[in-house]
Amino acid sequence: MHSRERAEQGEGSGNSRGARGPVMDIERIDHIVDGHQGEASALIQVLLEIQAEHHWLPGDALVRVSEKLGVPLSRIRHIATFYKAFSLVPRGRHELQLCMGTACHVRGAPRVLDTIEETTGIQPGETDLDLKFSLETVNCLGCCALGPVLEVDGKIHGRLSSADAVDVLKAYE
């Protein structure tokens, strides 16, 4: 719920400075855009790089991208809300991605999800108040032989029981 409140804040102000989380350096954004020769068709790649570095897309970063690439802000927001990789609200320090693909599902992923929700106090799509974890469920990570699979900050934990999931989460600060 708290993450939704924050989302509304971000939407309302149109500027990330009011929200928590560090503000993105304009020069860094220019550097990313220039890395793609400033081509408007590279918009998604630019946003992915900002998201990867910053864990979310601050409003002023989007304004800067819009100016640099000459793409209307409305189109950038359309893209930022359409693709699952992007977040318009601050994200936790650690990204939890639980695979809910069919293979993981038949091997017990829903039970693991229950445990993660209980342990972290957040539901898929949310971030906790300490900005420690963000939780997402994803379609299929392509590690079906190891299901159920939880990816934390890009590291894959496979053959996960609910008890294993609790242990994995304990390792993150």
Next chain:
Amino acid sequence: MDRLGSPEELEAFRQVLSSRRDPSAPCIAVCAGTGCLACGAGEVIAAFKAAIDEQDLTARVSMKGSGCPGFCERGPVVVIYPEEICYLQVTPDDVAEIVSTTIREGEVVERLLYVDPETGERATRESDIPFYRQQERLLLQSNIKLDSRSIEDYVALGGYSALAKALSRMTAEEVLEEVKRSNLRGRGGGGFAAGKKWEGSRDAPGDDRYVIVNADEGDPGAFMDRALLEGNPHSILEGLIIGAYAIGAHEGYVYVRQEYPLAVENVTLAIEQAEACGLLGTKILGSGFDFSVKVHMGAGAFVCGESTALMTALEGRVGEPRPKYIRSNVKGLWNKPSVLNNVETWANVPLIINQGADWYTQLGTEGSKGTKIFSLVGKITNTGLVEVPMGITLRDIVYKIGGGIPGGKRFKAVQTGGPSGGCIPEHLLDLQVGFDELTEAGSMMGSGGMLVMDEDTCMVDVAVLHRLPDV
């Protein structure tokens, strides 16, 4: 590395590479695919490197992080050449013993071998394991033999010879004709004849055209494209360049989904290597043909696996499909003729050009030629990637290769084609696998996910999982 200016220079480079390699020298290949890395392959590789250093074996023993051989259930997988000894579920603690016993003394570490659950017999070599023995590995066979991040390894195994043949000894029309005659059908799920698609693009009006690799593998339970792109990225590039030559395209894209970061990394590196060698760029191998490729990472949208949505995403917009009154091979990316094929389809192209359509069409059924890679997952003893000739029965896949259902449970159904396919029940297990056969049975080939369900799987739950999400 100098640019290779002609097919002869490519051959000379291959000769140099093989003369530099002693086929009898030990080589340790550790699978560095996503599945094995998740089981700790990274730590195993580090342990081998440290052990080789410590024991002063660096001059004699080589070591590589290889592509995924498909037996993900038993990872990390280690294969020791030249004997091809295959060790499964290797941990860093096993490394010292492997180095002292196998590398130094030439003996086998019995406890790390595959044990047949039925007979109790051990299998020393990969090819002795029943999971592999029944397969026909045309596309996957190189994965465990090569370092996924080395163009030298790919070239040493004969890589880019099909490209050299196409550019120097075949016209674009002849390449197209060969692919048409092979009856290669799209492996992404549609099963559309690749040659026909290519021809439509070649004949379409306009000067600019594009070729695209669809690596937005979104079918839950399927990971063959990930294994190919991560494990043997040059084979996909080679197929793509040949396709571009056939239709007259000079720009290409590899669209990889965001969930596959290692595939993005490896294919990006492969492109840089191919550019440095003159296998991409201007005047490829001294011919008059120019071609360049870019990698586009997806941003997490399931729908972008659909061809027109994917092309819209490549243009930097929201990936939404459009009606296909005019096919994308005529009007696709930026409204130009664009050939989009799946990863596995492109991987077949070098084989067809090298060995010919006559050879290729010997494998398979009337309507479906060649092999197909399936990802065999769910309630099955041997989980992993299986490459089989078209026409094999579902029963052979589930029982002979997959080793049946674990825990003595009864088979209930196998889902092919992912959520939009169907669940094939027990009485149809003798069905031959092929595009038309699976469609007739009410399911479909799809991209190759094969999800086995046993007596405990609730079909209602499966149906609920695949319902439309709450909006």
